[in-house]
Amino acid sequence: MTASNEFLVSIHGVSGDGVVLLEKIYSRLHGLTTSIKSSSVYRVRKVYKHSKHIHDIRTFESYDGLVAVTKGSTDMELLPFFEAVKTIEKDLKSELLHRSVNLFLLIFSDQVLMTPELTIPYPEFHRKPEEIVLGAELWGNYMHPILKQDLNHLARKFIGSEWGEFYRQGLRLEDIKEPNTGDSTT
Numbered sequence: 001m002t003a004s005n006e007f008l009v010s011i012h013g014v015s016g017d018g019v020v021l022l023e024k025i026y027s028r029l030h031g032l033t034t035s036i037k038s039s040s041v042y043r044v045r046k047v048y049k050h051s052k053h054i055h056d057i058r059t060f061e062s063y064d065g066l067v068a069v070t071k072g073s074t075d076m077e078l079l080p081f082f083e084a085v086k087t088i089e090k091d092l093k094s095e096l097l098h099r100s101v102n103l104f105l106l107i108f109s110d111q112v113l114m115t116p117e118l119t120i121p122y123p124e125f126h127r128k129p130e131e132i133v134l135g136a137e138l139w140g141n142y143m144h145p146i147l148k149q150d151l152n153h154l155a156r157k158f159i160g161s162e163w164g165e166f167y168r169q170g171l172r173l174e175d176i177k178e179p180n181t182g183d184s185t186t
Contacts, residue, residue: 004075005108006107006108006109006139007108008135010068010069010103010134011102012100013101019168022066025088026173027173028091030072032076032085037138038068038069039138040068040137040168041170042067067131069137071139108120129158129164130164133163136152140152
């Protein structure tokens, strides 16, 4: 029997697509899990400097989107789970004509891994308030295997900072309207 692995996945979606997009992602993630729950949803607006190309006249990039973190359990192992999450992300980007949809596997049980494709825990996630604060909301007592501090402690530095605005309570499967399959059995 395979042991259950707990995880945190952050969901980032463009604000214009709203909660419907986050609910679609959440529903698809649910298909990989034995249990799942969501943090609150926050709207995050960022402007940051970048230098993607030396001749690019755009030196600033902006992001205006909704963010939630999900905590769940799965019987899958790390690499197959990661591939399944990336497939969900790729499929949704294709469905949404390459709109901004990003899924980040932040934590997978107490595993530590560094490969060209995947680093667990997700690098720098403890420095991003939209991930560490929402992760602490769901799993505050989780001990970061590298930093040796729990998520509640790591999130404290963002208390009082303006990193996002509360948008709504967490996502719930019972609120998600599944497409009508035509099955009329009651």
